[in-house]
Amino acid sequence: xxxxxxxxxxxxxxxxxxxxxxxxxxxxxxxxxxxxxxxxxxxxxxxxxxxxxxxxxxxxxxxxxxxxxxxxxxxxxxxxxxxxxxxxxxxxxxxxxxxxxxxxxxxxxxxxxxxxxxxxxxxxxxxxxxxxxxxxxxxxxxxxxxxxxxxxxxxxxxxxxxxxxxxxxxxxxxxxxxxxxxxxxxxxxxxxxxxxxxxxxxxxxxxxxxxxxxxxxxxxxxxxxxxxxxxxxxxxxxxxxxxxxxxxxxxxxxxxxxxxxxxxxxxxxxxxxxxxxxxxxxxxxxxxxxxxxxxxxxxxxxxxxxxxxxxxxxxxxxxxxxxxxxxxxxxxxxxxxxxxxxxxxxxxxxxxxxxxxxxxxxxxxxxxxxxxxxxxxxxxxxxxxxxxxxxxxxxxxxxx
Amino acid sequence: xxxxxxxxxxxxxxxxxxxxxxxxxxxxxxxxxxxxxxxxxxxxxxxxxxxxxxxxxxxxxxxxxxxxxxxxxxxxxxxxxxxxxxxxxxxxxxxxxxxxxxxxxxxxxxxxxxxxxxxxxxxxxxxxxxxxxxxxxxxxxxxx
Amino acid sequence: xxxxxxxxxxxxxxxxxxxxxxxxxxxxxxxxxxxxxxxxxxxxxxxxxxxxxxxxxxxxxxxxxxxxxxxxxxxxxxxxxxxxxxxxxxxxxxxxxxxxxxxxxxxxxxxxxxxxxxxxxxxxxxxxxxxxxxxxxxxxxxxxxxxxxxxxxxxxxxxxxxxxxxxxxxxxxxxxxxxxxxxxxxxxxxxxxxxxxxxxxxxxxxxxxxxxxxxxx
Numbered sequence: 001x002x003x004x005x006x007x008x009x010x011x012x013x014x015x016x017x018x019x020x021x022x023x024x025x026x027x028x029x030x031x032x033x034x035x036x037x038x039x040x041x042x043x044x045x046x047x048x049x050x051x052x053x054x055x056x057x058x059x060x061x062x063x064x065x066x067x068x069x070x071x072x073x074x075x076x077x078x079x080x081x082x083x084x085x086x087x088x089x090x091x092x093x094x095x096x097x098x099x100x101x102x103x104x105x106x107x108x109x110x111x112x113x114x115x116x117x118x119x120x121x122x123x124x125x126x127x128x129x130x131x132x133x134x135x136x137x138x139x140x141x142x143x144x145x146x147x148x149x150x151x152x153x154x155x156x157x158x159x160x161x162x163x164x165x166x167x168x169x170x171x172x173x174x175x176x177x178x179x180x181x182x183x184x185x186x187x188x189x190x191x192x193x194x195x196x197x198x199x200x201x202x203x204x205x206x207x208x209x210x211x212x213x214x215x216x217x218x219x220x221x222x223x224x225x226x227x228x229x230x231x232x233x234x235x236x237x238x239x240x241x242x243x244x245x246x247x248x249x250x251x252x253x254x255x256x257x258x259x260x261x262x263x264x265x266x267x268x269x270x271x272x273x274x275x276x277x278x279x280x281x282x283x284x285x286x287x288x289x290x291x292x293x294x295x296x297x298x299x300x301x302x303x304x305x306x307x308x309x310x311x312x313x314x315x316x317x318x319x320x321x322x323x324x325x326x327x328x329x330x331x332x333x334x335x336x337x338x339x340x341x342x343x344x345x346x347x348x349x350x351x352x353x354x355x356x357x358x359x360x361x362x363x364x365x366x367x368x369x370x371x372x373x374x375x376x377x378x379x380x381x382x383x384x385x386x387x388x389x390x391x392x393x394x395x396x397x398x399x400x
Numbered sequence: 401x402x403x404x405x406x407x408x409x410x411x412x413x414x415x416x417x418x419x420x421x422x423x424x425x426x427x428x429x430x431x432x433x434x435x436x437x438x439x440x441x442x443x444x445x446x447x448x449x450x451x452x453x454x455x456x457x458x459x460x461x462x463x464x465x466x467x468x469x470x471x472x473x474x475x476x477x478x479x480x481x482x483x484x485x486x487x488x489x490x491x492x493x494x495x496x497x498x499x500x501x502x503x504x505x506x507x508x509x510x511x512x513x514x515x516x517x518x519x520x521x522x523x524x525x526x527x528x529x530x531x532x533x534x535x536x537x538x539x540x541x542x543x544x
Numbered sequence: 545x546x547x548x549x550x551x552x553x554x555x556x557x558x559x560x561x562x563x564x565x566x567x568x569x570x571x572x573x574x575x576x577x578x579x580x581x582x583x584x585x586x587x588x589x590x591x592x593x594x595x596x597x598x599x600x601x602x603x604x605x606x607x608x609x610x611x612x613x614x615x616x617x618x619x620x621x622x623x624x625x626x627x628x629x630x631x632x633x634x635x636x637x638x639x640x641x642x643x644x645x646x647x648x649x650x651x652x653x654x655x656x657x658x659x660x661x662x663x664x665x666x667x668x669x670x671x672x673x674x675x676x677x678x679x680x681x682x683x684x685x686x687x688x689x690x691x692x693x694x695x696x697x698x699x700x701x702x703x704x705x706x707x708x709x710x711x712x713x714x715x716x717x718x719x720x721x722x723x724x725x726x727x728x729x730x731x732x733x734x735x736x737x738x739x740x741x742x743x744x745x746x747x748x749x750x751x752x753x754x755x756x757x758x759x760x761x
Contacts, residue, residue, distance in 0.1 A: 095641050097648050369644055372660035373606045381605050398640075399633035399661070400606060469757055471693060478675070479750045487743045487750075489675075496675060503693040 048367060050360040052103065057111060057146035064103045066357040068364055071099040071145060078199075079148050082192030083158025084141055084267075088394065096368045104135060104357060106350045107142040113346065114143070114310050119261055122304040125342050127269075128314040129330050130350035133391020136314045139350055140265050143312055147263035152310075153204075153251060154196045155264045155301060157189065161271035161319040164289055170279045173293045175242060180279055180287050182294050186240035189294075190233045193247070201227050204260050209253060212246050214239045226250060241293040248297035255308040262309040264301050268319035270330075272299060273338030276321045299341065313342070353388040361390075365397055373400050457541045461530035471502040569596050580604050601625075609662050611669060611700075618704050634721035636661035639729060658732075668731035672703035672738045676749045681758050690758045691749035706738045707731060 052067040054060060060069070071079075076099045085093070093099050110126055117124055128136045147154055168184035206226045213219040218236065220229055226247065233243025255262045272289050279287040289295045302311050315333040317325045326332065330347060331339050353361065362379050365371045371378075386393040478495045485491040522535050565571065574590065576598045577583050601613060612632070619628040639661040647657045658664055677698075678689040694702070711724035730736025 091641075095644050369647060369659040370640065372640075373662070375606060378606045385605075396607075399636040472756055475676070475691065475693070475756055476753065479753050482746060483750055487746050499675065499693070503695075507695065 048363070050363045050367070051100075056149060057107075057142055058115070058150060060103050060108060060111065062105075062108065065105060065108060066102065066354070066360045068100040068102050068360070071101060073099070075145065075148065079144055079154070079196055080141065081195050082188070084137075084144060084156060086137055089138065092394075096370075100364070101138060101142050101145075102357065102361065102364075103142070104139065104350075105354075106130075106135070106348050107139045110139065110143050110312065110348055111146055114146070117310065119308045119310075121307060123264075123306055123309040123311055125302060125304070125311040125313060125345035127330050127342065127345045127347050128312065128350055129328055129333070129347060131328050131352070131389070132317055133389055133394075134350045134352060135390050136316060136350050137267055138390075139348075140267055140312055140314055144263070144265055147265070147310075148196065151200060151261070152263035153200060153255075153260050154193075155248065155251065155262055156192065156196060157266040157268075157298065158192070160266055160268040160298075161316075163292065163294055164271050164274070164277040164279065167279055170287075172282065173241065174238075176293065178281075179291055179293050180281065181241045182279075182292060183237045183240050186244045186294055187234055187237045190230050190240060190244060190247075194227070194230050194234070198227065200260075201225070206250075206254055206260060208246075208250055212242075214242065220246075244294060245297040248301050252301055252306045252309075256306045258308060260308070262301075264309060264311040264313075266298060266302070266311075267314050268316045269302070269313035270315040270333040270335075270338060271319040273335050273341075274320055274324065276324075302342065313345075353390060353393070355388075358383060358388045358393075361393065371397055371400050454544075455542050457537045459530050459533050459537070470506040471499060474499040474502045578602050578604050609666075611666055612662055614700070615665065615669070615704050615708075618708055631721055631724070634719075635724045635728070636665075638721055638725035639664055642725065642729065661728075664732045665728055668707060668728045668738075669700065669703045671734050672706055672731050672742055673699040674702055674742050674745050675699070677702070677745065678748055678752065681755075683758055688755045688758055689748070689752050690755045691752055703738075703742075706741055710737045710741075 050066075050068055052064045052069050054064055055069050055072065057069075076093075080090075106128065110128075113124070113126065128139055130136055144154060144156060163182055163185050167182045168188075169182070171181050171183060173179035173181045207223045208220060208226065208229060209222060211219060211222045212229070214232075214236070218232075218239075220232055229243060229247055229250070233240045233247070236243075251260070251262055254260050272295050275286075275288045277287055277289060277292075279292065281287050281291075301309075302313065315328075315330050317328050317333065320333065330342075330345075334342065359379065362371070362382065366374070382393060382396060386396050474495070478492065478499045481492040481495045482489075489496060517529050517531050522532050528536070573594045573596050576595050577586060577590075601617075602608065616625070616628050616632055619631055621628070640659055643657055643659045643661075643664075647659060658667075674694060676691045677694050679692045680687045681690045682688075707727050708724070710727045711720060714720070714723045727736060727738060731738045
């Protein structure tokens with residue numbers, strides 16, 4: 001912690017920027033609270049009090065805060081089949097037979113930023129941070145839904161640490177010496193990319209700018225559609241990593257040329273800068289993430305040297321390994337290198353539920369028959385036990 | 401109160417003049433049958449007092465526990481009902497409650513009885529439990 | 545016993561009593577009251593009576609149920625109550641999921657579907673409680689299986705033990721919470737292995753009813 005503060009002090013420019021943003025977000029949340037005091041009287045009559053009929057995240061405002069909106073089944077299938085929602089949340093969705101997300105202030109803040117952003121300027125990086133189980137991934141899911149509805153090409157990594165912690169297979173990269181390929185994970189990501197963007201790519205008719213030669217016999221010519229590129233990567237798993245790199249480079253260029261706009265969303269982004277992975281090279285040495293071919297394109301696309309895009313990144317304690325989980329602050333989790341890579345960025349603090357959000361969640365659970373013990377004062381007990389932390393609340397309510 | 405006697409049991413063919421027939425004794429053979437078993441000579445077989453030939457000043461409580469058989473009739477009725485209804489309990493709820501009440505009543509009574517015994521309040525009467533008897537015996541011990 | 549009589553006479557002379565109780569508390573100590581409402585109403589009455597220390601497994605929250613706690617104790621192995629709690633929570637979760645799915649599937653008897661897992665657990669235990677048991681009694685060198693009535697405590701114990709035994713008898717790949725959830729759901733609606741076990745016991749008792757008068761003596 002001491003070290004953390006010292007380094008932060010030395011980067012005074014960053015620290016002031018951070019503070020400014022925190023103040024700004026604080027102000028935003030304050031305004032949100034003020035307006036919520038007025039809100040319930042307006043639309044209490046329609047639906048259940050905790051639900052909202054506004055299913056388009058682009059139209060969400062503080063009026064809808066702490067209310068649930070439903071993602072239609074097809075859209076959920078399109079965006080989240082390859083991941084993006086926590087496993088337990090998926091289970092909950094299955095049990096409750098509906099995909100409901102709560103409109104919360106960090107997502108609203110982020111959406112407001114994105115809507116007002118000037119896309120002709122270099123890509124802005126937004127970093128979601130907060131304690132464990134506070135809703136960073138679901139905030140990201142909310143924004144992803146917005147992106148999918150507003151013709152953003154989604155470059156979404158559901159959980160980056162998966163690559164570093166439990167890779168399906170690791171092999172030596174053919175192109176670069178000393179690098180490691182994760183062919184299966186890369187192919188899986190390409191499938192996920194295709195699921196999310198197939199329709200949009202069909203519509204936009206994006207073409208590759210140059211020829212990619214994979215081997216003597218295989219190549220993708222210049223002017224081929226991006227879908228062809230992706231499908232090649234899926235079919236030839238050996239070249240999946242290289243395909244990913246090519247795809248992302250192409251996307252970046254296309255966006256800069258104003259042919260499409262891109263939303264990058266990477267959950268657990270700090271895993272790219274955490275030196276301890278579970279991948280081993282041939283001589284049984286731990287491979288650091290910068291030696292993994294899959295890392296480079298995603299670091300490349302989170303740079304600010306391109307336009308027409310937004311980057312939503314989350315830093316997470318559980319993306320780290322044991323002994324590196326002392327703080328949830330971006331500077332600590334990203335390390336010096338990572339912080340400098342992202343600098344300047346817009347930090348967005350995701351916090352525990354507010355009073356209103358908590359009560360709304362309780363009434364949602366009651367509506368779905370998930371809580372069946374309701375003696376007077378049970379909300380108070382749950383509030384006390386969970387400290388209004390979303391994940392803890394979810395865990396507590398399981399056995400009731 | 402059991403007092404124990406012990407004799408030296410080595411059989412001695414002593415004087416056979418007595419014709420006292422021991423009727424309780426089983427007759428082992430024709431020879432003995434004719435003359436009968438002679439009593440032991442007190443000098444040859446001296447009496448040993450292994451336990452004192454006196455009543456103790458206490459009684460044990462073993463006999464008071466009594467038989468534990470209760471609610472036999474209720475059990476029979478319950479069995480009959482269960483058998484008629486193919487062991488589906490909900491058709492025999494009346495019998496079941498009756499049986500359980502009976503057993504509970506029995507256990508409660510037993511518990512109460514034990515409690516009163518343990519209190520050991522001495523009251524006049526002839527139907528005394530072992531605790532009461534022991535109290536009496538303590539107060540009025542057997543003469544020495 | 546000795547304590548009891550002494551205590552009623554003079555609390556200060558406890559030291560003179562000869563028999564020792566197993567409890568660390570003298571018998572004039574009263575058990576603590578868990579329920580907050582009763583606590584409030586009885587507060588004055590108890591203000592000058594010494595009270596035993598609060599047990600650490602009882603509380604007055606929505607997470608506590610008397611029978612649930614008892615069942616939890618039976619699940620516990622080697623004192624690992626934390627694990628037992630987790631297992632029971634997962635069981636409840638599985639029960640709730642199946643019941644809610646049943647509810648969502650719809651059908652005529654929608655109001656009959658109980659989604660409260662604890663109620664289901666209690667129903668299951670109540671349904672599995674045996675009335676009688678067989679006890680081996682030796683008479684004239686022969687052992688007889690004699691039907692004997694059960695106390696309430698014992699019948700609850702047997703019911704919970706059977707449910708747990710049935711749940712533990714599974715393939716290694718199946719998780720205990722899932723199996724336990726199934727057994728509880730089965731027993732709650734009067735089916736399944738536990739109920740069958742109870743019925744079998746009753747049947748055996750019925751066949752051996754002729755020995756009923758042999759009970760302890």
